[in-house]
Amino acid sequence: MSARLQGILLIVLVIGVSLIFQVQMKLFGTAFASALAKSDGLARTVAAIVGVSLSWRGVLVGLLACAQFVIWLMALARIDLSLAVPMLSLGLLVVALSGGAWLGEDLNQLRIAGLCLTAAGIGLVIYS
Numbered sequence: 001m002s003a004r005l006q007g008i009l010l011i012v013l014v015i016g017v018s019l020i021f022q023v024q025m026k027l028f029g030t031a032f033a034s035a036l037a038k039s040d041g042l043a044r045t046v047a048a049i050v051g052v053s054l055s056w057r058g059v060l061v062g063l064l065a066c067a068q069f070v071i072w073l074m075a076l077a078r079i080d081l082s083l084a085v086p087m088l089s090l091g092l093l094v095v096a097l098s099g100g101a102w103l104g105e106d107l108n109q110l111r112i113a114g115l116c117l118t119a120a121g122i123g124l125v126i127y128s
Contacts, residue, residue, distance in 0.1 A: 007079025015091040021064040086125040
């Protein structure tokens, strides 16, 4: 398998890990905000931050962030940056569509049109 193909497959893997990371980060952020809203005083606020950060979701978010970083470095060692970054940008589209599908976020016609234009622009950069 060529280095270029390995790099492309690693970028696809980064996009998949990024999808899981972003969804978990959204859920972690919700739990984090809820814990902070319920705490009063500095000691309880610090305890809430530590408690949420050391929960299974907080640890998972940290591990996923590390995994993304390592896989991205492996991809960059095999593929040109001028191709890698536009390909990685496809992850933004995947995450946006998944947010609508899994988290019930608003995906109205205007947003979908914007995502289509973004995909077309990324496609042009990758193709050129």
